[in-house]
Amino acid sequence: MSINRSDSRIFPLAYSLEYRIAPQDTDIWDSSAARLDPAHVAFGAATVGGGRHGPDNFFIPTFQRGIEWTWDKLHECVTSRSPLLGEVTMGMEAQQPGKIQLLDGLQRFAAFTALSSALQPILFASDEADLDQMVASGTLSPKHLLAAKELQVLGQSQSGSAPILTYNDAALEHHRRAVLKETYASFRGSVAQNVAKALTDPQNAFLDTCVAFYKKYMWVNLYQTFQSHEELVSAFVGWNAIRIELGLADLCRAALINRGSQAGWTHAQFVEAEDRFNSLLLETGGNHKKYYGPFFTLLHEDWFEEGTFNILPELSSPTATWQSVDRGFERLSETMDYFDGQVSGTDPQKQEYIRYLKLLGDLPFITTLIHYYRTATARSSLQIDQIVQVDVLHKLAVAYTRRLLDSSIGNTGSIADQILKGKLSVSQWIDAITPDKSGSFGAKPDAAWLQLRLENAGISSAKAIFSACLLPTRKVRGGSRQWGKGAFTSLFVRTGGKPRWSLDHVIPKSSFKGRSPGDAYQDSLRNLMPILTKDNSSYNKMDADTKIRDSHAAWYGKYRTGGTADRHPGGSAHPMHDALFKTQGRRSPSELNSIDQLANGVGPERLGLLHAILLDKL
Known part of the structure; x- marks a missing residue:
């Protein structure tokens, strides 16, 4: 079935005057009586502005989020050098003729309504005497009087529609969906505050840019004859020619x-x-x-x-x-x-x-x-x-x-x-x-598969791999493996602020100059070890032999036997610390500090240690 499309050009002020939020979409509407609620605080504005003939009523679909624009976003839009303000997309289902839904353009509608409401005393001033009175009262800097007069001329031709702007402002503040009215109220307050400051600050050129802004325009596209709500929305979501950015x-x-x-x-x-x-x-x-x-x-x-x-x-x-x-x-x-x-x-x-x-x-x-x-x-x-x-x-x-x-x-x-x-x-x-x-x-996992995967693993998966070394060792009793038996401590998780554990480069990153075959293994499992975050600053510049050789201070060795209890996850040493210290603790400094050895030598040996540990864990 073909979809009908019509379009029209519209200016920012007219957007809030020629289109109106349907009263039924607000909590001013009494659905049980099918009329506006006389007891509602916004009943007056809704009666005057909501009852006028001319504007097209529209509904805000439930997939629309709250008002996410900020004053900075609005300011960026107003001061932009672009002559266009984009496109607004509306839709109508064949089964509900006359019920217009605002598919794309809510943020601009809310932003332009809030801005025009803040500028309403200028836009809809009855004559220049009203503007002179604003200057006299201190709410408008004399420096901005000329710009204010230009805006008053722009708004004068539509001053009879001012109640519609007032109504739309109230409709957003009292929309039936809490997220819309709450976010709009916050945004509106910010706009009003910033506009008031701009009007009194002689150095602020915002009002001058508003003159140019209100002369810009956008296009309103109305698509009709959709067969269902699902068809209407799906036409504007996903990989389509026309797309609305809906989450x-x-x-x-x-x-x-x-x-x-x-x-x-x-x-x-x-x-x-x-x-x-x-x-x-x-x-x-x-x-x-x-x-x-x-x-x-x-x-x-x-x-x-x-x-x-x-x-x-x-x-x-x-x-x-x-x-x-x-x-x-x-x-x-x-x-x-x-x-x-x-x-x-x-x-x-x-x-x-x-x-x-x-x-x-x-x-x-x-x-x-x-x-x-x-x-x-x-x-x-x-x-x-x-x-x-x-x-x-x-x-x-x-x-x-x-x-x-x-x-x-x-x-x-x-x-x-x-x-x-x-x-x-x-x-x-x-x-x-x-x-x-x-x-x-x-x-047990296939040994060849595990070896290949450890060879290819990088820093992004290293934290999980070193944590997996602490999984309970597989025990088979009565022909079946015992699950959930034995203590387990997961490293690298946040427990408030920073994670308690970090990754240490065995050979410091500063040692790599991009000239050796071993440089490719800088961030591989061949050159990484788990340490406490609090040790990171002291470990990250140490040579590899200082961390590993038992004739030195044996820094990784402290994680094996010495130091405080917090070095022992789950109460026992990390198996990789233990295995590395035992296997490479007597290696020469030249071996441990050699970047080339990461490619052939100590690097592959470390992978072998991890492989032996994980075979019994996975």
Whole structure:
């Protein structure tokens, strides 16, 4: 079916006068009575500006985020030398003729409305005497009087539409979605404050640039005859000729709000649901901002189809009552807090494995979280710590480590998606993660595969590899391996500020000059060792022989036997420190400090030490 398109040119002031937020999209509207609420504080502005004929009403789709522009962004737009202000995109469904939806252009609508509202005394001054009065009162510098008069001339022809600007300003401040009205109120206050300063500062040329700004224009494109809401939105999202920069989170939030509409939630429930969604998953300052990307990556493409909110299964229910969704949010929050180490009294061993999965990457961490969230919703009588199993975490740690070594951990998104939708058991999940070339999960990894992967591993995976050296040694009893038996400590994780452990270059980075075959191994496992972060500054300039030779201070040796207890993760020396000290402690300084030896000599020998350790761990 063909989509009809029309376009028109519009100036910044006219954008806030010829288009109007539909009253039904605000909390000034009383949906039970199908009219404006006379008791609402903005009823007067809505009655005068919202009832005028002429402007086209539009709705703000639920996938739109809050107002993200700042004063700096608006200032950049106003002072830009470009004669154009971009394009605005609106859409209309065939089944709802006349219902215009603002698909792209909300940020500019809000910004231009806030700016014009701040300049309203100038733009809609009845005559020049009003401007002279502003100068006399000190709210306008005499230096800006000429620019103010030019703006007054620009606004004079549309002064009869001033109530519409007032209404749009009020509609944004009282939009039915909390995130919109709260962000607009904050942005509007910033604009008003900065404009007031600019008007009184004789050195500030902002008002002069506003004269040129209000003469610029943009194009409004209206697309019509879409057969459904999904068709309308999908035409403007993803790899299409016309694209709106919507985040996956915006679409998922829309699915949440639209689902509530179908279930007949009250206005208060809508507000609370969106607040819970934003605070749990999206707020920049929240504990869980890290979940944003991984969660919504798993919800790609099928955002509007049934089952999208497998991450919140209650929303897939035909009824989707507020009570069930509220319980789902609560359980999701509990699971997130647990995985973020925010729940006191939890099993420390489980937390170590969870930290290690986080070290391995977003997908291992988030997939495991989703698995246990789904399990928790099915077993709501149990606390999350009772549901998480240390033996399962141990198996996942081994399987995902093999995947990391295989350089394909980023390709486990489809596995995560199947976990999200409840299609894989734990054993199927682990089998799916384990690379075929690494050998059977139930046996030691293939020795040749492990050797090759260690040869190719770099600094990006070194932290996980050195942590994997601390996994419990595989023990087979009664013909089967014992999982979750033995202590485990994950290195390199944050416990407040900086991570307690860092990576040390055995031969200092400053020694590499790019002239030796061994230079290629500067950031490889042949030249890296784990140390405490607090030792980093003293270790990073030491020669390799000072760190390793037992005739010296034996700095790595301190991690083996001496020093304080915090040098011993989990209460015992790191096996690589122990093996390196025993194997290379009597090597000559020339061997240990030679960059060429990283290519042939001590470098390959160190890989052999790691290989022997990990064969018994993975």
